[in-house]
Amino acid sequence: MKKIISLVLMFAFIQPIFAFDDIQHNWYKDSIQELKDLWIVNGFDNDTFLPHENITRAEVLKIILWAAGVEVQDPQEICFSDMRLSDWQAKYICSGVEQGITRWYDDGTFRQNGNVTLLETLAFTLRAFDVEVRDAQWDEQWFERYQEFVHENNIIPIHSYTTERVASRWQAASIIERVYKYSQEQELDYRSQGCSINPTLKSGSYTIQVGNSQRSYLLYVPPWISRWKELSLAVAFHGRTNNNEQVRDYMQLGGGSYGYKQNDFVVAYPAGMWAWPFSWSQYENIELFDAIITEVSEQLCINRDKVFSVGHSLGSWMSNKVSCQRWDVIRAMAGVASDGFRWDCTGPVASLITHLPGDHLAAYSWGERAYRIRSEVNKCESGEKNTTLWDIRSCVEKTSCTTGNTTLFCNSYATYGNDQHSWPKNGSDDILDFFREINY
Numbered sequence: 001m002k003k004i005i006s007l008v009l010m011f012a013f014i015q016p017i018f019a020f021d022d023i024q025h026n027w028y029k030d031s032i033q034e035l036k037d038l039w040i041v042n043g044f045d046n047d048t049f050l051p052h053e054n055i056t057r058a059e060v061l062k063i064i065l066w067a068a069g070v071e072v073q074d075p076q077e078i079c080f081s082d083m084r085l086s087d088w089q090a091k092y093i094c095s096g097v098e099q100g101i102t103r104w105y106d107d108g109t110f111r112q113n114g115n116v117t118l119l120e121t122l123a124f125t126l127r128a129f130d131v132e133v134r135d136a137q138w139d140e141q142w143f144e145r146y147q148e149f150v151h152e153n154n155i156i157p158i159h160s161y162t163t164e165r166v167a168s169r170w171q172a173a174s175i176i177e178r179v180y181k182y183s184q185e186q187e188l189d190y191r192s193q194g195c196s197i198n199p200t201l202k203s204g205s206y207t208i209q210v211g212n213s214q215r216s217y218l219l220y221v222p223p224w225i226s227r228w229k230e231l232s233l234a235v236a237f238h239g240r241t242n243n244n245e246q247v248r249d250y251m252q253l254g255g256g257s258y259g260y261k262q263n264d265f266v267v268a269y270p271a272g273m274w275a276w277p278f279s280w281s282q283y284e285n286i287e288l289f290d291a292i293i294t295e296v297s298e299q300l301c302i303n304r305d306k307v308f309s310v311g312h313s314l315g316s317w318m319s320n321k322v323s324c325q326r327w328d329v330i331r332a333m334a335g336v337a338s339d340g341f342r343w344d345c346t347g348p349v350a351s352l353i354t355h356l357p358g359d360h361l362a363a364y365s366w367g368e369r370a371y372r373i374r375s376e377v378n379k380c381e382s383g384e385k386n387t388t389l390w391d392i393r394s395c396v397e398k399t400s401c402t403t404g405n406t407t408l409f410c411n412s413y414a415t416y417g418n419d420q421h422s423w424p425k426n427g428s429d430d431i432l433d434f435f436r437e438i439n440y
Contacts, residue, residue, distance in 0.1 A: 020049040025210075025290040027304075027329050028170045030193070031177040040066045041173065051170035058089035058112035060121055060172045061096050067176050068128035070099055080110040087112070101127045115166040119143040121175050122150055129183040154188040155179060157305055159404030160328060162348055162379055171328060190305040191230060192297035198227050200299045203255055208295060210288050217292055218244050218269040220255030221300065222262065232265045232306040232435065233296060235289060235322070239313030240277045244269040247312065250416060252428045265432060266300060268292050272315075280318035289322050293329065308435045310334040312423050313362065317341060320370055323349040324377070332438050333374075334431045337362050337421050340370030348378045348405040350438050352431065354392055355411055358420040364411075371409035378405040389434060391426035404439050 020036065020043050023029040032049055035041045040063055043049045065072055075085060075094035083090055089112045096102040101124055104110055116124075123146045126133055133149045136142065143163065151158035155178045167175075181188055203221045207214055225231065238247035247269060249256040254267040270288055272278030279285075293307060309330050311319030316338030323333040327347025334352040337359055351374035355367025380398035387395045387408070394412035401407055415422035424430070 020047055022048040023051055023170075025287065025294045026051050026170055027290065027294060027326075028174040029294070031174040032170055034177055035063070035067065035173050038067070040176075049169060051173075052168050054115050054166050055169045055172045056113050057110065057116040057120070058093060060116050060167065061102060061124060062089070062092040063172065064101070064121075064125050064128045064176055065092055065096060067180060068125075070095065070101070070128055080104055080108065080112075082109040083112060096124070096128075099128070116172075117163070118156070118161045118165050118167045118171060118175075119146065119163060121167045121172050122146050122156065122179075125176055125179045126150075129179050131179065131183060153182060154190065155182060157190075157404075159331075159348065159350070159402065162346075162402055165347060168328075190303050192300070192302040192304050194297055194299045195228070195230065195301035197299070199225055199301070201296065206295075208288070208291050210284055210291050213284060215284075215288050215291070216271045217288075218248055218255070218271075219296070220248070220253070220265075220267040220269075222254070222264065222266070224263070225300070227301065230301050230303040230306075232308065233293060233302045234265050234267045234308040234310055234432075234435065235292060236267055236269050237280065237309070237311035237315030237318040237322075238269065238272060238278065239311075239315045240279075242313075243276075243278070244271045247315065250423050251310075251312070253310070253432065260428075262432065264436070266296060266302065268296060272318075278314070280314060280321070285318065286322060286325055289326065306331055306435075308332050308334075310336075310431060311338070312336045313338055313421065316370075320373070323351070323374075327377075332435050334434065335370060336423060336427075337367065338370065339366035340373035342369075342373060345373060345377050348402045349374070350405045351378065351407045352434050353407075353409045354413065354424065354427070355409075356413070356415070356420040357411060361421040367409070367411070371407070375401070375407045378402055378407050380405075380407050389427075389430040392424055392430045406438070408434075 023032050072091050072095045074091045079094040079097050093110055133145050136145055150156050201221055205218055207216045236253055238244050252260040254262055272280050307330055309319040309322050316335035319333050319335045321341040323330050324341045324345035327349050330349050332350035336354045353371040357364045375398055378401040380401035383399040384396045385399050387397045392410045392413045395408050395410035398407040413424040413427050416425050
């Protein structure tokens with residue numbers, strides 16, 4: 001494949017001078033910034049990138065061709081039936097076809113303004129960078145060899161998407177940046193930025209600016225950590241009537257007045273909005289989650305593929321919600337005694353749902369619905385098996401879901417004060433073990 005590699009591309013990973021206004025707390029802001037520094041992405045007139053918006057097929061192809069230095073020429077004739085020579089996309093699309101990077105649908109169209117899937121983005125990018133992938137087998141789907149390759153080479157985790165999932169703008173930027181690194185024989189892993197510095201955060205109380213609000217969270221940091229030790233990160237959400245100090249004490253995931261300690265999870269306990277009762281409904285709370293995991297991962301060595309959410313009561317609803325809206329960040333979630341989140345939920349996350357039949361505050365059917373929603377999102381088939389965690393018992397587990405995204409529902413465990421809505425009395429270790437043992 002003929003390419004023109006500009007000198008600026010050879011210096012791709014320099015310190016960013018400035019950022020888009022809306023990526024400060026984006027989990028993959030470094031990938032976006034690096035592409036901006038290369039003048040590969042420009043954003044919008046108000047200096048925003050809109051990272052969570054979907055990217056079109058033509059837009060992603062243009063960025064890929066620029067990043068890979070593929071020669072682009074104005075076409076002499078149309079290459080698809082649904083485009084015109086005067087379209088700005090024409091030269092990128094036709095050049096992509098000529099170079100074997102993309103092709104048409106069976107009806108002869110390209111659908112330039114349509115969504116592009118993550119798998120299509122991966123395939124376009126690997127082809128543009130001339131990355132060698134094994135030959136296709138006669139009995140497999142077109143994407144399987146690409147999926148296998150990017151999983152084995154740490155470009156994108158295989159559990160983090162479904163085959164039909166469309167790509168957002170930040171996901172496309174991350175894929176392109178990581179394939180570029182691979183093509184330059186740079187080592188790829190999931191270590192956060194904080195792995196390159198000495199640890200600076202300690203257990204304690206912190207404030208953080210989110211939009212126009214000053215928000216707060218409690219943090220547990222395992223003792224005796226080193227610069228090189230990769231940690232997992234869990235974000236634990238309190239309910240409507242208990243604040244984050246109280247939930248830290250009774251969840252016993254890390255820290256609190258009981259001095260509970262474990263050595264492999266950093267645990268953040270955000271404070272909900274308002275004084276009492278607390279609220280998690282506002283979108284600002286999703287932004288708070290973004291801000292916390294970004295701040296922590298920049299100052300501590302976090303495995304970016306081991307970020308988890310957990311919640312109780314209304315906090316369980318929030319754990320479900322953040323797993324729906326940040327499925328591309330969260331590896332697994334746990335929810336105790338609440339409803340599922342039923343809107344805008346399209347990405348897979350390994351899930352543990354617990355609920356007691358006699359719950360007087362949250363109907364048992366809500367827990368069943370949360371389990372059903374997570375099973376549908378994780379593309380689980382109907383088969384189930386009986387299992388147990390330890391103190392959390394009487395569990396059923398889906399036997400076939402998308403790779404690595406197991407889904408469980410449990411309805412028997414001892415609680416504080418024998419209150420059927422309360423937290424599992426001895427279940428915190430079970431939840432952390434569930435996170436630890438997630439495959440892939």
